[in-house]
Amino acid sequence: MRGSGIVARWRSRLPVTARTPIVTLGEGDTPLVRADRAAAAAGKPAGSVWLKLEGCNPTGSFKDRGMALAVSKALEARATGVLCASTGNTSAAAAAYAARAGLRCVVFLPKGKVAAGKLAQAVMHGAEIVEVDGNFDQALTMAAETATKRGFVLVNSSNPFRIEGQKTGAFEVVEALGRAPAAHFMPVGNAGNITAYWRGYRELGTRPRMFGWQAAGAAPLVHGRPVRFPRTVATAIRIGNPVSWAQAVAARDESRGAIGAVTDAEILSAQRLLARAEGVFCEPASAAPLAGLLRLARAGRAPSGTVVCVLTGHGLKDPETAMKAKTKIRRVKAGGEFRL
Numbered sequence: 001m002r003g004s005g006i007v008a009r010w011r012s013r014l015p016v017t018a019r020t021p022i023v024t025l026g027e028g029d030t031p032l033v034r035a036d037r038a039a040a041a042a043g044k045p046a047g048s049v050w051l052k053l054e055g056c057n058p059t060g061s062f063k064d065r066g067m068a069l070a071v072s073k074a075l076e077a078r079a080t081g082v083l084c085a086s087t088g089n090t091s092a093a094a095a096a097y098a099a100r101a102g103l104r105c106v107v108f109l110p111k112g113k114v115a116a117g118k119l120a121q122a123v124m125h126g127a128e129i130v131e132v133d134g135n136f137d138q139a140l141t142m143a144a145e146t147a148t149k150r151g152f153v154l155v156n157s158s159n160p161f162r163i164e165g166q167k168t169g170a171f172e173v174v175e176a177l178g179r180a181p182a183a184h185f186m187p188v189g190n191a192g193n194i195t196a197y198w199r200g201y202r203e204l205g206t207r208p209r210m211f212g213w214q215a216a217g218a219a220p221l222v223h224g225r226p227v228r229f230p231r232t233v234a235t236a237i238r239i240g241n242p243v244s245w246a247q248a249v250a251a252r253d254e255s256r257g258a259i260g261a262v263t264d265a266e267i268l269s270a271q272r273l274l275a276r277a278e279g280v281f282c283e284p285a286s287a288a289p290l291a292g293l294l295r296l297a298r299a300g301r302a303p304s305g306t307v308v309c310v311l312t313g314h315g316l317k318d319p320e321t322a323m324k325a326k327t328k329i330r331r332v333k334a335g336g337e338f339r340l
């Protein structure tokens with residue numbers, strides 16, 4: 001049943017029962033598209049690089065997969081509401097799925113660090129918004145404490161149902177390709193998604209090499225210690241102390257993969273390449289995996305075989321960053337002939 005959401009599609013592999021009220025917006029079943037120009041840029045043959053367009057989910061990011069299940073389970077548990085801290089996409093997804101479920105939704109957002117499109121979604125869906133004068137990691141601590149005290153369900157990626165829902169992305173990749181890719185590339189912030197994809201691949205008995213990418217100014221997993229003041233244009237991965245640290249390291253080591261860092265300049269350049277050469281507009285964090293592939297290629301170390309890059313969120317999430325890209329706009333009076 002395509003288009004009916006991740007639970008209807010993968011029910012036997014998910015922790016639901018006949019009594020679980022399923023909250024869905026038709027998430028999942030996102031396109032996996034060939035990217036031959038990106039492949040060429042990485043010195044790889046045509047047909048070897050594929051993009052999983054998670055921006056095509058209902059709220060524009062992969063967070064919908066995990067949120068569909070987390071909110072369904074919160075409803076089953078008769079919670080009064082859901083609560084999260086967020087760099088933006090988690091709050092957008094929580095707000096939408098809570099609205100659909102008829103639950104209260106409270107979101108803790110780090111001040112001044114949430115992209116405009118994501119904030120607009122939380123506002124529009126009627127979430128109760130708390131602006132925290134601090135970074136994401138501090139907002140998460142506050143959110144967790146408040147949830148425990150007030151009987152709300154925390155829907156950050158520490159919620160096990162988030163990970164369970166997100167692993168369905170790996171099922172779709174294997175189904176679309178007919179087998180697992182040789183290497184799986186994705187951005188890493190709190191590391192819930194790399195944990196989820198690795199679990200999904202393992203449940204199918206496959207083991208692609210997992211390559212996670214952090215921003216250079218927010219690369220705790222690369223340095224091996226938390227980053228106190230994470231900085232990067234890729235706000236979705238501006239995380240200094242990942243919640244799923246140990247699981248990310250396990251995915252890397254068990255799969256003989258790697259977790260590396262890319263600079264903001266590399267991220268923005270890869271974002272532009274995807275938009276201009278592939279017709280795919282993703283948000284900055286989502287360009288980190290291609291930036292990583294290009295970095296490995298420059299060092300002569302791009303993995304051989306099929307590479308899948310997960311483009312985690314839609315470009316329209318962060319219009320301010322996009323509008324900073326230099327472009328020439330010609331101004332003319334209406335009427336008359338225009339010569340190109």
Ligand SMILES: *Cc1c(COP(=O)(O)O)cnc(C)c1O
Nearest residue numbers: 089189190191192193236312313
């Ligand atoms: C949440 C998010 C990430 C990071 O995912 P984690 O599970 O926190 O590692 C990357 N990109 C986008 C667009 C996101 O919304």
